[in-house]
Amino acid sequence: MINTKKSTGWFWSGExxxxxxxxxxxxxxxxxxxxxxxxxxxTQTARVNKLSVRYPAQWVLPGEAQATSxxxxxxxxxxxxxxxxxxxxxxxxxxxxxxxxxxxxFELAQATELFRVLATKAVQVDAQAAxxxxxxxxxxxxxxxxxxxxxxxIRGVDYLVPYQGQIYLISYQDDANSWQQNVFEQxxxxxxxx
Amino acid sequence: xxxxxxxxHTSEKIEPIHPEHAPYAINRNRSSFWTSNAxxxxxxxxxxxxVQLAASWLDITLGPSGMLAASIVLTVIPVALxxxxxYLLDRDEPEPRTYVLGILLLGGFAALTVGNPIVRNLxxxxxxxxxxxxxxxxxxxxxIVGFVQEYCKYAVVRYTIFFNREFDERIDxxxxxxxxxxxxxxxxxxxxxxxxxxAQLGVAAVxxxxxxxxxxxxxxxxxxxxxxxxxxxxxxWWLPAGLSLAALLNGLVTWxxxxxxxxxxxxxxxxxxxAAGVTALVVFTFLAFxxxxxxxxxxx
Numbered sequence: 081m082i083n084t085k086k087s088t089g090w091f092w093s094g095e096x097x098x099x100x101x102x103x104x105x106x107x108x109x110x111x112x113x114x115x116x117x118x119x120x121x122x123t124q125t126a127r128v129n130k131l132s133v134r135y136p137a138q139w140v141l142p143g144e145a146q147a148t149s150x151x152x153x154x155x156x157x158x159x160x161x162x163x164x165x166x167x168x169x170x171x172x173x174x175x176x177x178x179x180x181x182x183x184x185x186f187e188l189a190q191a192t193e194l195f196r197v198l199a200t201k202a203v204q205v206d207a208q209a210a211x212x213x214x215x216x217x218x219x220x221x222x223x224x225x226x227x228x229x230x231x232x233x234i235r236g237v238d239y240l241v242p243y244q245g246q247i248y249l250i251s252y253q254d255d256a257n258s259w260q261q262n263v264f265e266q267x268x269x270x271x272x273x274x
Numbered sequence: 275x276x277x278x279x280x281x282x283h284t285s286e287k288i289e290p291i292h293p294e295h296a297p298y299a300i301n302r303n304r305s306s307f308w309t310s311n312a313x314x315x316x317x318x319x320x321x322x323x324x325v326q327l328a329a330s331w332l333d334i335t336l337g338p339s340g341m342l343a344a345s346i347v348l349t350v351i352p353v354a355l356x357x358x359x360x361y362l363l364d365r366d367e368p369e370p371r372t373y374v375l376g377i378l379l380l381g382g383f384a385a386l387t388v389g390n391p392i393v394r395n396l397x398x399x400x401x402x403x404x405x406x407x408x409x410x411x412x413x414x415x416x417x418i419v420g421f422v423q424e425y426c427k428y429a430v431v432r433y434t435i436f437f438n439r440e441f442d443e444r445i446d447x448x449x450x451x452x453x454x455x456x457x458x459x460x461x462x463x464x465x466x467x468x469x470x471x472x473a474q475l476g477v478a479a480v481x482x483x484x485x486x487x488x489x490x491x492x493x494x495x496x497x498x499x500x501x502x503x504x505x506x507x508x509x510x511w512w513l514p515a516g517l518s519l520a521a522l523l524n525g526l527v528t529w530x531x532x533x534x535x536x537x538x539x540x541x542x543x544x545x546x547x548x549a550a551g552v553t554a555l556v557v558f559t560f561l562a563f564x565x566x567x568x569x570x571x572x573x574x
Contacts, residue, residue, distance in 0.1 A: 096503045096513045098432075104514035105425045108521065112417035116397050119406045119414065136405045262532070266404030 126150045128163045131241070131248045134270035135161050136263070158219070158234060158255040161267055166249045169242055177202070177211045180240050180247060184213060188236075192217035203239070205250075206273045210241040216256060235259055243273050307449060308562045310359040315487060315554050317359070318352045322483035322547060326476030345464040348479050352486045353378065353460055356453075369449055370440055377435055377450045381457030381493070384426040389458065390465055392422045408529075416525030423458065424520040427493045430454040431500050444501040445565050451497015452490045459489025480543040484550040488527055491557040496520040498561050502568075527553050 091098040122137045128150050139152040139159075149164035166184075169175075181200050189195040198214040215238070220231040236253040250271055252264055325348070357375065393399050397418050403411050431450045435441050441450070463485035467478050499516025502508055531546045 095507055095510065097510055098513075100510055100514045101425075101428070101432075101517055104518060105421055108417050108421040108518070112397060112414065112421065115410060115413045115417060116399075116402070119402050119410050122410075123402050123405050134401055134405065262404035266400070266402065270401040270405075 124152070126152055126161070126163050128248070129165060129246065130244060130274045131163060131250070132270075132272045132274065133161060133163055133250060133267060135267055157258060157260070158232065158253065159260060159263060160253050162249070162251040162253075164249050164251075165246050166240075167247045169245050169247060177240065177242075181211055181213055184238060184240060184249070185215070188215060188217065192234075193220060194218040205239050205241050205268075205271055208241055208243055208273055210239050213238040213240070233257065237264065237268075239268075239271070241271075241273070307445060308558065311452070311558055312555075314352075314356045314359045315551065315558070317355050318483050318487060319547060319551050321351060321355070322479045323544075325479035326544075329476030329479070332475075342464075342468055344475060344478060345467045345482070348482050349460045349464050349486070352483065353456060356456055356490075369446065373435060373438070373440055374449070374453050377430060378453040378457035380430045380434065381427060381454035382461040383457075384430050384454075385423075385458040385461040386465075389423050389426040390462065393419055411532075412525065412529050415529040416522055419528055420521030420523075420525030421517075423489070424492060424496050424517055424524055427451060427454040427458055427489075428496050428500065428517055428520075430458075431497055436500060436504060441504065444498075444505055444568065447497035447499070447501020447504070448494045448561055448565070449497070451500065452494035454497070455490040455493020456486055458493065459486040462489065477543055480547050484531060484543070484546050487550040487554045488524075488531065491554040492520055492524045492527075494561055495523060495557050498564065523557070 123134045124137050124139070126133050126135060128148060135152045136154065138156075139154045139161075142151060142153050149162065151160060151162040153160040166180075167175075185195075185197050195217040196215060198216060200211060200213050203210050203212045214236070216233055216235045218231050219234045233256040234253050235256040236251060238252075239248075239250040241248045241250070250268075252267055254260060254264065357371070357378075397414075399414060399418055403414050406414075431447065431454055435446075435450050440446070460482075463482040466485070467481065496517065499513060499520070503513050503516075527549075531549055
């Protein structure tokens with residue numbers, strides 16, 4: 081029969097004392113906590129009523145933050161995130177998610193050029209049922225045909241989230257040619273309903 | 275000219291702690307384990323590719339409830355493949371299947387109750403890691419994700435089967451470590467897919483294959499250090515160093531896997547599958563080489 085090597089005192093003593101492993105892990109987690117502290121200092125939180133979303137700290141707010149809407153934008157790219165309350169849920173006049181998607185698509189189609197809805201699907205946002213709308217449009221910032229700006233294809237992903245009597249819209253847009261998938265995913269996963 | 279094996283023998287003392295441990299019993303480089311492992315890795319990759327191919331033909335996208343059911347089915351398949359191949363091919367002195375299965379389930383339990391909650395709920399890594407520069411992402415991958423995940427697998431093996439008499443070969447550390455990693459990776463993959471709120475079936479199959487392959491490799495790597503700690507006098511820093519190396523490997527590969535599949539709008543999970551396959555191949559080849567080297571050294 082083969083005896084096990086360590087039966088007693090294996091945690092505090094022996095050739096490979098276990099406490100050293102535990103200390104190593106604790107030190108690593110303290111360093112990890114420090115990294116988290118420094119990293120979260122590089123992000124900002126946008127809060128609109130009962131919804132919050134995190135975005136990179138270097139992004140700026142092009143307009144004044146309001147009680148019902150807030151937009152943050154990356155000046156180095158076309159990326160932006162906008163959080164707003166687009167309506168209240170009225171039990172007397174119920175709306176379906178399809179109605180909300182249609183209204184949002186109509187609004188975007190009016191405000192942009194060559195707007196196309198790419199896909200819509202039911203998703204979960206912070207454990208709440210929501211609808212995701214993927215779309216694209218052309219942004220032509222030039223006011224004259226002689227200016228040097230080339231029209232850009234902008235891709236956007238919107239989330240419509242009914243929550244506690246209100247309908248929240250989280251809209252992320254970025255240049256389709258330099259789409260930052262990890263930034264989008266992080267912003268999406270940082271959405272919190274309070 | 276001196277024999278390289280002899281040279282290695284003089285530079286590193288490998289002595290069994292207990293005389294009653296016959297060298298042949300703890301040294302064997304069980305070739306059947308490596309064969310079964312290689313076959314399973316190849317099968318997992320082929321399985322993921324087949325599901326993706328079928329899904330692209332059928333254009334299947336699943337919602338949250340469908341994803342839960344599909345994830346469970348897709349996750350059970352790599353586990354079943356591993357267990358089946360392992361027991362069909364490892365006939366030299368197979369580990370008791372109840373123990374291997376138990377460690378695998380414990381690995382999954384550790385992911386569910388400790389690993390994922392610490393990473394996602396305590397450190398909330400998913401909320402900020404992608405908004406930071408690459409070096410911060412790498413540091414977080416190593417010091418938070420790597421250390422938490424590897425310590426979970428380490429604890430599953432070290433605090434349970436390590437003290438059992440069935441843990442009687444160095445390679446058992448790798449076997450049980452890989453089993454813990456496979457269980458851990460399976461639960462991690464299912465939780466990831468559920469939290470994502472659904473995905474295309476093909477993408478889900480590839481993601482499950484990536485996670486299970488990578489986590490089983492990391493687990494095997496961690497297990498190597500545990501196996502040697504039991505039978506060789508490696509010094510008091512062996513296990514902390516081994517766990518740190520495994521965490522570094524985990525963090526580095528996790529970061530690379532996230533980077534290689536995303537380029538702008540294009541999301542190509544197959545790149546990550548290739549990267550995970552290469553990782554598993556490199557890690558297990560390294561472990562097979564090390565185990566073989568030890569066996570040769572002690573047989574002299």
